[in-house]
């Protein structure tokens with residue numbers, strides 16, 4: 001029997017497990033993805049991200065647990081899901097010899113209610129290369145074509161597996177813009193990424209996987225980003241780089257700047273930062289540090 005989640009839940013996962021022989025790759029995870037949300041699955045290599053996403057896409061079976069995608073069990077491979085879900089594969093490499101616009105138009109015919117082809121080209125940032133042959137596209141543009149092919153069916157839910165791996169910084173920013181425009185269109189996005197800045201920039205909520213279990217889940221801000229901890233770094237008189245963490249940097253900054261003024265010297269390399277998602281992630285996924293901080297909370 002398929003689970004019947006409430007209308008605002010696009011993906012529901014309960015006690016999901018997947019074993020490969022004796023190895024349990026996914027160990028009883030729970031999460032929901034709300035409609036209209038960009039949700040990120042993060043975790044080191046082998047944490048179970050691909051296994052989880054491919055179970056949601058219907059490409060892999062599960063050992064146990066409940067999974068519902070737009071109200072359907074993907075294991076049944078319901079036809080309806082095919083047109084309501086867009087999957088950006090790790091580069092399709094199809095249609096190399098035809099034009100970009102032609103490829104998107106060809107894909108559009110596979111769906112009952114496709115988006116306008118030119119609109120999709122514009123959305124994916126391919127408006128200027130529509131007449132170019134697919135094989136002549138740069139890596140970044142080829143990836144955008146993968147986006148375009150996933151979007152042309154006008155899916156409600158889009159899976160993005162490491163959407164910017166191998167991109168240069170400009171191509172990454174462009175891909176981020178595509179994800180943001182999907183969000184503006186009210187689409188639900190589930191993405192996996194190795195880049196923590198990407199998750200921080202794009203995701204409404206993230207789940208951090210480690211060895212098949214979710215070790216933290218929530219909005220990036222609630223995972224410590226923008227928390228009350230500040231990190232103050234500066235170069236001392238002796239030339240050493242010093243770092244101190246504090247709840248309130250006011251007094252420390254006053255002390256440092258007064259001393260520098262008294263010496264009539266600039267305070268070199270001063271920075272005041274808050275922990276990024278990356279700091280939180282590294283803390284949670286570190287092999288030994290996790291045990292130490294895990295029980296203390």
Ligand SMILES: Nc1ncnc2c1ncn2[C@@H]1O[C@H](COP(=O)(O)OP(=O)(O)OP(=O)(O)O)[C@@H](O)[C@H]1O
Pocket residue numbers: 020023025043044045046047048049050051052
């Ligand atoms: N078909 C398979 N048969 C046996 N073991 C597998 C299979 N697929 C994955 N595994 C194992 O399951 C664990 C989780 O793999 P998975 O690919 O889901 O991780 P991941 O988080 O996606 O990693 P990556 O970021 O490297 O893609 C790993 O230990 C992996 O070796």
